[in-house]
Amino acid sequence: MLLSLDAATVRFGGRAVLDAVGLDVAEHEVVCVLGPSGSGKSTLLRAVAGLQPLSGGRVLLDGRDQAGVPAHRRGIGLMFQDHQLFPQRDVGANVAFGLRMHGVARSERDAEVGQLLELVGLPGAGRRAVASLSGGEQQRVALARALAPRPRLLMLDEPLGQLDRSLRERLVVELRELFGRLGTTVLAVTHDQGEAFALADRVVVMRDGRIAQSGTPLEVWQRPADAFVARFLGFDNVVPATVAGTAADSPWGKLPVPEGSAQGARTLLVRPAGVRLVAADAGLPCTVAARTFKGTHVTVRLRPGDGPRLEAACALRDAPEVGDGVGVEFDAAEIVVLD
Amino acid sequence: MALPVAFFAVFFAWPVAAIVARGLKADGTWRFGRIADVVTQPDIRHVLWFTTWQALASTALTLLLALPAAYLFARLDFPGKRLLRAVVTVPFVLPTVVAGSAFLALVGHGGLLDQLWGVRLDTTVWAILLAHVFFNYAVVVRTVGGLWSQLDPRQEEAARMLGASPLRAWRKVTLPALGPAVAAAALMVFLFTFTSFGVVQILGGPTFSTLEVEIYRQTSEVFDLSTAAVLTLVQFAAVGAILVVHAWTVRRRETALRLVDPEATVRRPRGAGQWALLTGVLVTIALLLVLPLAVLVRRSLDAPGFGYYRALANGDGGTFLVAPLHAVWTSLQYAVAATALAVVIGGLAAAALARRDAGRLVRGFDALLMLPLGVSAVTVGFGFLIALDKPPLDLRQSWILVPLAQALVGAPFVVRTMLPVLRAVDARLREAAAVLGASPWRVWREVDLPMVRRALLVAAGFAFAVSLGEFGATVFIARPDNPTLPVAVARLLSRPGDLNYGQAMALSTILMVVCAAALLVLERLRTDRTGEF
Known part of the structure; x- marks a missing residue:
């Protein structure tokens, strides 16, 4: 397993935001965690990324316990909910950031950035200011930035959350296609069931820090595990x-x-x-x-x-x-x- | 974190402790009764009473005159607004002695009003009050106006749609949102005027004396250090109380207001009322802020052929051991050293305070940092005088003493300027960098530094202006043969004769020009108008 969570628990105050969660993600698999806001799905990503220390349990990458490994050494990509592009850098510098941190030479970096921008459908946008981008373009830049250091696991936090409906539906298809082509391993979280079903090989429904159901989109849709999942699916x-x-x-x-x-x-x-x-x-x-x-x-x-x-x-x-x-x-x- | 704490411990806490010991300890025993003894002396009671009521009166007068201007700057758009904003801010960074001399030149003996109508105010409390308004006008305009310009006018419109009259909508929606900012500004003005030293020293004459002036008098004229120490403690307690209330109102101000871009809320004045307001504010600013400075410059040019300025270069006046102009050079050297110290100490403290996981202890340090600012320069100077004069730390002969004191006064400004910017850096931006492989140190260099560079420059500028004009602490510890500009001005003013007076005016003008230049550079750098200063 590329990623394994073993009874991962995070407590804020006395409240368990993640409650003994067990989850496996295989290589090249696209897993979508689905749940209402406050169900602990963002905390799950932060715990895997190393931004949120665990109160209990383990996070394993390639079978190795990640306790004590800081975020910048885990080799995981994370696309933030509102993108978090660096406002004082242009598009190219944003995408190149991770490559620079990993000591990639300038010439190689420039070539890589050009390819990535082409990949996400923004060829030649390297010199543009981040502030001049539309919501959909920001999302593409954020994706290119997260992909640049070639993370072994790419995590997406509400990847399409702030975009309007038609754009969301188009991008979700593009993402699915892209991940298939690159063979990227993806762990995404969303509250939108349509998004999760369109994107994922496997859907994990969360409720109050626990996993309520896990299965292929079809399985979950056809046989919701309980009343909560059924109601959450609409x-x-x-x-x-x-x-x-x-x-x-x-x-x-x-x-x-x-x-x-x-x-x-x-x-x-x-x-x-x-x-x-x-x-x-x-x-x-x-x-x-x-x-x-x-x-x-x-x-x-x-x-x-x-x-x-x-x-x-x-x-x-x-x-x-x-x-x-x-x-x-x-x-x-x-x-x-x-x- | 360790460095700023050590700095404040050695150069603030220890001197304060020394003051406490000096005031309350005699022959090795504590005598807390001394406080009551000193405070009940009739002349001291008079000083306390005057200190308090002049501060209240100054605050009320400042609010009365500056609140219309706050509205003007927040909501109306008119040509020359940027320039006017800078003009209003200049007095705040001017040294107190410059304001003192300017008002002396306006309302004092042989001043403009004296010449025109035979009116003299320098022996009345009005000169002090007006000078206090001169200084603190900008505090109200910036703190209140800054917030006001960002309040969403649609909130008021929503109230109107729900059936409120314009006045009622303002009273029920805008006023409550503005209240904490007004309270914070008023407390700030009260604090500054309560601890006023230079202005009262120059304009108060023998009649009027605030706590600060009394502390200085007890130290340098009466040589009663223990009474001075007790008075310092009284002042310390009062200032501490004011700061606690201030911190509380600031926290309330930060709560849940929906803020918008100030550019979106301004519009051209409309109707007779708004034009009258604009005219009124312009006249107030012209009379109260611009006129005194203009008179100051005019006075300094009274002698033919820049006579007063040329006299500054001569050391034979007998007032100084060196030529007064030498003070310019001394001041600049001190200011550079003090700025470097203040930026390092204040910057480190701000970085520690901005961390989201900062505990209660660290946040308590935040309030503590404000103390030197409020606790008044005289306390700092007096504390240095009695604490750092014997081993292990005998700095009396060292040039670093003055920059140290000035850095102590300047560091809180640095913290105040840096902290909001550092806090505004989204923590998730740092996380984004970390996830992309940046180590904590790289995160700081790549994410924080580019964003705070500008604030750092502004902070340095403030520290520079503060230490250049610092008077209260410096006057205690500056060596007689090496006075700074403000000290030299005060000394010239304290001597009789037209030449000394004219030289004081000339030196004040030089000081004003340097400070105003520093401020104008800052104004260009500054992007946010919500900072506290």
Whole structure:
């Protein structure tokens, strides 16, 4: 393993911000840590970088314990949340900084900087002032700067956090492609699930300093480990239920569940696509409370006569008006019994 | 950290301890009753009373006259604003003796007002109060105006949209935000005027005497060192109390204000009210800040063919052992040495204080550093006089004594100038450099130094100006055959005769020009206007 965390713990005051976290990152792997703000994901990066001393546990790089190794000797790249470009240096000097620190000769440095700027899509920008860059350009320079000393592990803290949506979606594809081409090992943190799923080979969901779930984007998306992960991924139809066979007793009545589901008192996730709207006199009677246009579909918020609100997804032409009475039926294929 | 601590221990704490011992210890026993004895003497009580009320009056008068100017500089845009800002700041860095002579030339015997209308103020308290306003005008304009210019006007607009009248919006939104800055400025002015020495020494005559002047009188005229020591302790306690309150208000000022670029908040004056305000402020500045200095220069040129200036080059006046002009050279040498000392000591202290992981102890040192500034130069000079005159440290004969005292007074300015800049360096910028492979030393050289270079120059300039004009401490310890400029001016003024008076004016003019030049260089270097000085 390139990077291993072994029961890594960081306490601020009495509070454990990182609570016995174990995590492995293999060479050439892109791992994304996903979690709400305050879940300890930035602290995780700082602990690996050597900027935050551990209260307990170990950080190992290539199997070697990093305790006592200062940040500048770990050979790790870190791209900061708001880039932290050196304001008094131009773009080229920013990118060259790490090379200078590692004693690379000037001529070699200049060639390297030129290549890196080309790589991140800013050819010939070396003499530009940092202040004149747009947000997206700063992000590219920060990436080039972090890549320049050829770190064995590249860490990204909310790499696209401050950029606008369309730019973010474009850059995430570019990053993925770039890391694939260079074979870079990456550990990134983000609070944006779309970003994490698009970027990562493996997603790690964090909650309150602990790891709540780890798996490929598809695994996590299809089978969230618990109610917290499900809600964090944006699912609202999460309720307690009692499962017996292929039926579950829920606040919305009897719901069908897939065969082989775990039995007994469980948490039930009903994806919006599994909530089908039918005529008002069939199924569970509901009133339409709100509807939100989402581009490809419409999200409809339903108020049942009994039980918590329900979210349904339907095509635009089928969407009922606010205040309409509708019936609801459930699709077992879109219902997940959480462990 | 160790070097600044040692410096302050030897050259500040020890002299202060010596003062305590001298004042309260007789025949080897402590006598705390001495404090009560001294303080209850009628003439001392009079001094205490005068010191306090003149400081209060000076502060009130300064606020009254300078707050409109603070608004003007913060919110209005008009041609010549930069120049006016520099003009307002000049008096603050001028030596007290220059201000003293300038006001003497304006309102004193044979002064401009005397010639025109037969009005003399040099025997009244008004001369002192006006001179104090002259000095501290810039303190209020810069501290309050600096913050005011960065307050987001949209906050007031938000209050207006919620139904507040303009006046009410100002009272409820701007005033509370400004309050701590006004309080901090007022305390600063109170502190400076409470410990006023040079101005009162020159303008107060025999009638008016502050604690500082009394300490000096007890030492150099009455030779009652133990009374002087007790008075120093009283002053020490008062200043300590003021500084604690000041530190508290400063901390409150730093809390959670949304600040914006000052450039975005200014606009051209509009309406009769704003034009009247602009005119009023300009007239105040002209009469109070510019006129005294103009009269000073005019006076120095009274003798035909630069007579007073030429007289400075002669050593036969009997007032000095050397030609007065020699004092210029002495002063410059001392100032260079003092600046170097102050920058090294103050810079190291600021670097230690700026560290984010600095503990309570270190931060306590921050407040301690301000003490020499407030505790007044006279205390420093007096302390040096009685503490450094016997082995192991006998520096009486050494030239370094004067620069040491001046560095002690100048170092807090260096810390104050450097600290905000060092603290403003984003810690994550240092981390970014570390992650890219920079060792801690390289981080400092590559990240911190380029950012503080300018502040370092400004700090050095301040230390230079401070030590050039330093009077209170220097007057105690400067050797008679080697006076500095301010000491020479004071000595010339204390002697009768037109020639001495004219020479004092000429020497003051020289001092003013040097200090003003230093300041103008600083103004060009300075980027932020939020610094405390």
